[in-house]
Amino acid sequence: MLTWLWHYIRPYRLRLLAALVALVFTAGMTLSLGQGLKLMIDQGFVEGSVDGLWQSLQIFLVLVVAMSLGAYCRFYLVSWLGERVVADIRKDLYLNLVKLHPGFFDDNHSGEIQSRVTTDTTLLQSVIGSEISFALRNSLIFLGGLVLMLLSNLKLSLMVLVAVPLIIFPLIHIGRRIRKLSSESQEKVADAGAWVGESLQNLKVVQAFNREDVVVRRFNGAAETAFDVAIQRIKKRALLICLVMLLVLSAVGGMLYVGGSDVVEGHLSGGDLAAFVFYAIMVAGSLAAVTEVYGELQRAAGAVDRIRELMAWKSDITEPEAPSAPEKVGGSLEFNQVTYAYPSRLNEPAIEALSLNIKPGERVALVGPSGAGKSTIFELLLRFRDPLSGQIMLDGVPIHQMKPSRLRSYYALVPQHPVLFSANVWENLRYGDPDATDEAVIAAAKAAHADEFIQQLPQGYSSYLGERGVKLSGGQQQRLAIARAILRDPEILLLDEATSALDAQSEFLVQQALDRLMKDRTTLIIAHRLATITHVDRIAVMDKGKLVATGTHEELLETSVLYSRLAELQFNAA
Numbered sequence: 425m426l427t428w429l430w431h432y433i434r435p436y437r438l439r440l441l442a443a444l445v446a447l448v449f450t451a452g453m454t455l456s457l458g459q460g461l462k463l464m465i466d467q468g469f470v471e472g473s474v475d476g477l478w479q480s481l482q483i484f485l486v487l488v489v490a491m492s493l494g495a496y497c498r499f500y501l502v503s504w505l506g507e508r509v510v511a512d513i514r515k516d517l518y519l520n521l522v523k524l525h526p527g528f529f530d531d532n533h534s535g536e537i538q539s540r541v542t543t544d545t546t547l548l549q550s551v552i553g554s555e556i557s558f559a560l561r562n563s564l565i566f567l568g569g570l571v572l573m574l575l576s577n578l579k580l581s582l583m584v585l586v587a588v589p590l591i592i593f594p595l596i597h598i599g600r601r602i603r604k605l606s607s608e609s610q611e612k613v614a615d616a617g618a619w620v621g622e623s624l625q626n627l628k629v630v631q632a633f634n635r636e637d638v639v640v641r642r643f644n645g646a647a648e649t650a651f652d653v654a655i656q657r658i659k660k661r662a663l664l665i666c667l668v669m670l671l672v673l674s675a676v677g678g679m680l681y682v683g684g685s686d687v688v689e690g691h692l693s694g695g696d697l698a699a700f701v702f703y704a705i706m707v708a709g710s711l712a713a714v715t716e717v718y719g720e721l722q723r724a725a726g727a728v729d730r731i732r733e734l735m736a737w738k739s740d741i742t743e744p745e746a747p748s749a750p751e752k753v754g755g756s757l758e759f760n761q762v763t764y765a766y767p768s769r770l771n772e773p774a775i776e777a778l779s780l781n782i783k784p785g786e787r788v789a790l791v792g793p794s795g796a797g798k799s800t801i802f803e804l805l806l807r808f809r810d811p812l813s814g815q816i817m818l819d820g821v822p823i824h825q826m827k828p829s830r831l832r833s834y835y836a837l838v839p840q841h842p843v844l845f846s847a848n849v850w851e852n853l854r855y856g857d858p859d860a861t862d863e864a865v866i867a868a869a870k871a872a873h874a875d876e877f878i879q880q881l882p883q884g885y886s887s888y889l890g891e892r893g894v895k896l897s898g899g900q901q902q903r904l905a906i907a908r909a910i911l912r913d914p915e916i917l918l919l920d921e922a923t924s925a926l927d928a929q930s931e932f933l934v935q936q937a938l939d940r941l942m943k944d945r946t947t948l949i950i951a952h953r954l955a956t957i958t959h960v961d962r963i964a965v966m967d968k969g970k971l972v973a974t975g976t977h978e979e980l981l982e983t984s985v986l987y988s989r990l991a992e993l994q995f996n997a998a
């Protein structure tokens with residue numbers, strides 16, 4: 425774990441060094457205050473000299489100023505390091521997450537992952553940015569105080585030495601228990617957090633079905649479990665603090681008694697006893713502080729484990745060593761005996777032995793009942809998943825021999841549920857092509873029949889969309905998604921029921937835009953409504969992961985029982 429952390433701290437080692445110097449300096453100054461105290465008492469109070477008192481006070485004040493300045497530098501440098509290192513870790517973690525294969529998020533709750541990116545890294549930040557320094561400073565004070573105590577009075581110091589193991593051993597034992605409980609507690613909080621995310625995102629469904637009480641009950645359950653686990657941890661922690669105080673302060677009381685007797689008998693000066701008590705309090709306080717922070721460090725160790733686990737995940741979609749990367753592709757696609765099954769349902773292939781050739785510029789519609797595997801074909805084409813067997817070729821090159829980013833640059837995807845990001849219209853459309861000029865963006869919006877409604881938004885193209893921005897209707901969102909694809913000007917178009925959320929009027933307009941977009945481009949359309957695809961070159965009928973027929977609308981009405989049944993249901997019902 426330390427080597428891992430060092431990897432992140434290393435670039436800032438000069439600052440670390442400066443922080444350490446400041447830390448050692450302030451610890452030294454803190455300890456020297458004891459000597460200042462001794463001077464003040466022996467030269468001032470005991471000798472009854474105001475001059476002596478004034479002189480020793482001056483020395484005391486110099487020490488205080490030096491200590492305060494040192495503390496300023498230490499606090500600034502150490503906190504800077506904490507923030508910096510954690511920002512770097514967050515960036516790395518996010519970079520790894522966005523590169524993971526999308527299937528990863530099927531099995532891993534995105535809420536839990538979110539909590540790792542935020543909560544766990546925050547925990548780590550407080551550890552690097554304060555607690556390690558706190559622990560180090562207190563350890564130094566503990567050790568320095570102990571040495572000064574030993575030097576000034578052996579007998580009294582022996583009492584401390586007897587007390588130390590009595591304190592340390594129960595502490596380590598309880599600390600271990602705390603570590604286990606704290607990672608458990610964090611998992612429970614993450615569970616509750618994930619549930620909040622899911623239920624709030626889908627609040628309309630929750631309310632439409634009057635299921636508020638059910639989600640509340642489930643959340644309460646999760647919150648209570650988190651509470652129960654946290655309480656177990658807190659009990660242990662409370663015990664830890666209580667034990668430390670009891671043991672340390674009893675030892676200090678004993679020392680005061682024994683040392684006080686020595687002063688009374690004249691073996692020890694008042695200043696020596698004051699300095700000794702000062703050190704004893706420092707030693708006790710720093711030990712208590714170390715134990716306090718020990719629990720936090722244990723918690724952070726749990727957080728580090730979880731962050732590292734997430735960073736260690738690698739995408740299932742591998743980059744080829746010697747990628748084939750044609751600059752331009754013609755757009756022919758060939759599925760060769762492709763089989764794929766989702767990891768959670770390995771014995772039920774979603775696509776089975778699929779073979780299909782698509783010529784450059786051809787428009788092919790995929791139809792079939794729900795669950796037939798149409799969306800899975802898109803996922804395979806985009807290399808969100810790789811086939812278990814068989815291969816997919818683009819212009820004769822197997823797509824697994826292409827860099828995923830290069831492969832995806834040939835496509836534009838218009839998904840069934842358009843996704844708009846929290847950004848303005850310009851930026852949302854430029855998702856298709858970040859370098860597009862304003863004119864090109866507007867032309868694409870016009871072609872997708874989106875320009876008109878965009879102009880009417882409060883700030884036109886600069887209107888902010890997304891969760892906290894302007895809300896758009898389903899049809900408007902879809903037209904933006906189409907404009908995005910137009911802007912991308914891809915070799916291959918993947919349309920997932922792109923006109924599903926449109927009214928008859930906009931559907932007509934968008935269909936025109938799509939026709940223009942599809943011209944001379946290989947296009948795959950997932951279609952539920954056969955009316956929208958009667959004009960395509962070829963229709964591929966899928967059922968339960970298998971390709972059962974291909975042909976034109978007219979041909980399939982003759983040859984495919986499944987297709988004619990689908991057509992009959994749709995056209996007759998219409």
Ligand SMILES: Nc1ncnc2c1ncn2[C@@H]1O[C@H](COP(=O)(O)OP(=O)(O)OP(=O)(O)O)[C@@H](O)[C@H]1O
Nearest residue numbers: 530766768769774793794795796797798799800801
């Ligand atoms: N992430 C997943 N994990 C496990 N199984 C999945 C996953 N996604 C899809 N499936 C299953 O794979 C099969 C094919 O699904 P797919 O989404 O490709 O069908 P589809 O033809 O697009 O359906 P629809 O028309 O309803 O969108 C279905 O049986 C589905 O339950």
